[in-house]
Amino acid sequence: REEEHRLLQNGDSLNGAADWTLLFWTTLAVVVPVIITLWCSVQRSKRKIHMKDFFRKSKHGWHCTDLFNKPTYCCVCQQHILQGAFCDCCGVCADETCLRRADRSLVCKEIMAPSQTDGTLEHHWVRGNVPLCSVCAVCKEQCGNQPKLCDFRCVWCQTTVHDDCKPSLSDGERCELGEFRSLIIPPHYLHLVNKLRRRHPDEYSKLASACGSGWTPVLVLANTRSGNNMGEALLGEFRTILNPVQVFDLSELPPSKALQLCTLLPPGSVRVLVCGGDGTVGWVLDAIDTMKLKGQDQFIPRVMILPLGTGNDLSNSLGWGSGYAGEIPVEQVLRNLLEAEVVKMDRWKVQVASKGLYFRKPKVLSMNNYFSVGPDALMALNFHTHREKTPSFFSSRIINKAVYFMYGTKDCLVQECKDLDKRIELELDGERVALPSLEGIIVCNIGYWGGGCRLWEGMGDEPYPPTRLDDGLLEVVGVFGSFHCAQIQVKMANPVRLGQAHTVRLVLKTSRMPMQVDGEPWAQGPCTITITHKTEAFMLYHSAEQTDDDDESSISEPPSSTSLMFHPYPFFCSL
Template sequence: MLQHIEEACSLGAHAAVIVPPTWIIHVRRPQTSLKSSKKKKRTSFKRKSSKKGAEEAKWKPFIVRPIPSQLMKPLLVFVNPKSGGNQGAKIIQSFMWYLNPRQVFDLSQGGPREGLEMYRRVHNLRILACGGDGTVGWILSMLDQLQLNPQPAVAVLPLGTGNDLARTLNWGGGYTDEPVSKILSHVEDGNIVQLDRWNLIVQPNPEATLSELPLDVFNNYFSLGFDAHVTLEFHESREANPEKFNSRFRNKMFYAGTAFSDFLMGSSKDLAKHIKVVCDGTDLTSKVQELKLQCLVFLNIPRYCAGTMPWGNPSEHHDFEPQRHDDGCIEVIGFTMTSLATLQVGGHGERLNQCREVTLTTYKSIPMQVDGEPCRLAPSIIRISLRNQANMVQKTKRRTSIPLLNDQQPVPERLRIRVSRISMHDYEALHYDKEKLKEACESLSIPLGLIVIPGDSDLETCRTHIERLQEVRVPQGIYGAKLKTLSSQKLSPKWCFLDFAQFGCSEHRGLDCDLHSSQEHLNYVTEISQDELFILDPELIITETVGTSPGMPDLVDRSGEFPASNGTHRVFLQLKELHKLGADLAVQDSSGCTLLHHAVDAGSKEIVKYIIDNTSTDILDVADKESGETVLHKAASLCQRTICHYLVEAGASLMKTDLQGDTPKHRAEKAKDPELAAYLENRQHYQMIQREDQETAV
């Protein structure tokens, strides 16, 4: 478009991380003079080619000339195309599309040195390592060699298999097609934290010859014994027959088989007899032998072995501090075969020590591994000490770049979130307009319930709580309660969250375009809402009369009355006008009935909702002087399911009794609406569980 040629490019939404093209300077190849070229003709071919090769090695086609800015966080992206089943090869083009191609590097083409040297003078530089934990370690070691000051902070896009460091820094256990745009936002918004890095200095045992570890520094862990033996067997078998290890499932089966055979053979059974462990001057050898440990792990980060937490809950033992990756201490953990087996189901190892230095002496050849790289080390003396601290980018608990969520407010420890669902019919009518759809969701959605969750919960956790809303505990005598699903219309397995913060073009359906169910563990609930969630249920059937709906569909009143009939709607409009003029919505008549009692009696959902939203919650449990019934008693007697739901979620008491001793649930039973009674009983149990959770948290 000719009219736009002279306009300056703003670089778009990710301008803060994009390297402007004006920073990249193309350097022409130096031209030799005629005199020097004549001299070259007299030289031998061998000398000429070697000199030219040296010049080619020094000459770089591009240099970076940065213009520092406090608002910029220029990003370097290093992609390992072989990681994660070749996922790296698929995303490298996406990063080149969003960013300046000169800031995206393929690690298979010479490693990270060239990119780091080119950008070493760039202020406030950040790095995104796309690969496994080994890729991250490679980049951190190169940063050590180049001694960049200040050292750039490193974020992680997990493409490997274990990804324990990525989990520790909140980047998740694997990449699941999350949009590149969102990844860039997280890298930009992430907090900079410190990561301890540890030296491994190997000296020969005087009685043996020296052998080497595969790495002399580790970021995650160093271990010896059973786990290292299994990893070593796998690596040796894969190197001998690589064609047999092209499937992740086969690899896991091989691991399981190797672990079982090693268990039967007991190859690591006598580990404690052949080592000596000294931590900060304290000899732990006798304890290792007493516990008959078959594996020792020196752990720097909380995660190990694809997400397990071997240090466990530090509150269980007062002798140790909570584990941190930036405290200059390393955790020493021992395992027997039994404790290793329980890791995957939440178990932990034997906590031995938290220390700053370790001296490990081995008296026989023992399998070891350093950040997943195995070897069999001859008898040696290994010293572990703190090397330095690396700057890392930790993914924040919430998206800070979207103004929709009022970012100035801190995330509370616990969230009370209303959940409502919308049908595909209503969604498709307004999916072309985000604002209209949001308004429609507020008026047309069907209330599902209330969930109480920790403030840093991800959407996967929310999904679990939402699906529990349809379960009711049915008393089973002295044997406790039994979970039973209500006979009402259940959520379909295909339901998904509606994300208005990232809502896009018309073909987008819910979060299929953005936060698909496979990506829910990567996104926090606060990225969507802190008070109300809308979910799209493609199989939800809207029924307005009870005769055509089995069970308890969508909390429709048994009367089948439409919520905004002409009469009640006029009253509703008049009520709003009077309230604007200063009318008191909490007024009571001579019998003690509130305006809310009369709204329930009239069956007007609009008026009930308006009063609830605009008055104190104290009005909910006001009792009629004649019968002692609250508004919830009255709504239950009239089988007004939606109104009951409004009142319950607003905080109305489910345990309050009238003058006859009936609770709202008893009123629903007397009205012969067993499903409404089951719903009220379900909410009663759910509120009790929530109260117990809150008391436990306190």
């Protein structure tokens, strides 16, 4: 028995030791990655502070990285590197010790430079780190497949060539700007514009003839704070393909200033790619309206959307999808831009006159998508309030939609907007509309609402008047509450169709109610809201996607206008 007792004790001690060993290694497996992550974060912060002035003064677009996502070699010492910095304009890579030398000795993409004597652009070669699966332009074999710094890539036309094949290039040093030549602003064009004594639209058209027929340069405006926070990565990818002067970060430069580059390009030729949510698109369209007020109508660009926001209803209505998450490369985005059709879209003025404040100017807003009062505006207001407090938490489209769902579920129980029909009056084109027992009213300009729901269509089992983006009409519907909104979104119920109108007027008689215009919410006291037609915007429509407006949308030509003087782009003011 003593022997058995001793064996049991030894077994228990062995089991205890095994448990402690397992606990130790489990803790180590959890703690070590956390410590490494925190250490990398601290080092990254220190590096950013240390290199901030250097990056600001550099002509390269340097970005630091803790780990390159493919085998990478320093362009100075030619050694394999795991971390360091890269330029998102020209693709030069360097480790930290060689960074300053790379900045001095390796030239970045020049946004403005003279052409060769024959009027063409010279190749700008960068050695090594060519894109994966690159093919040599001479021998058609794969490039960059050796474990060293090898082969060349032109930063303008993206042509890749082996070290040994480079002397055999058929076009020598002549660069044709590659597949997207019709979208790129060549550096020699800006050089010639800067030398013009008489800056007139006719002069720009003459200079554009050297850029080839069908030249429609694109400006990329990205909001780095939208949706999944993909804006910063997209900015780098577009700078790699286009002229960096065409790519703007809206967190650093407002669209009103970025769009002044349109006034240095041939009238009616410019296209703008907005990378962001519906709010960012509205911001850009407001800046375009400001151009009209300055007499720059002839330079008005056509607008395409790359949806990075949460709802993206305007993008859906124009055929660009409900959200972009990198599923197609930016090259395909630019190809879609080349194939897009021009359509007109109504824009509306929302005037909010508060009751009793007769000497204060009414609040005036622009509307592209929809105006609403009721449960969906309450959800947007709650979401907006919490995002302002903790913006870092709302960095994912999935998280954003989950928060919306949480607030919608809460409102189903609380019903803060009930008896709306007793607190509000509705007029459509001057005629009073009798309201049933509603909790919300939604005034729509586009076919989609609430993150991809065809609100006016509903279940599709009832006849309803057709809608268009440019028909000058608004669709007005009512909802019975948050649960009714959810039923409409999954096609289990129809909205209360109150009618279509050219002018909508709502009078809030008592209490405060949540309201929103294109996702921008606020709480409003007694007031009168008047929605009238403001102007039309020229948008780019992707016909490959089927939307509410697919069959009816009208394709329009650019508006004709007289030649006007304009304000030069700030970059050239400094020269």
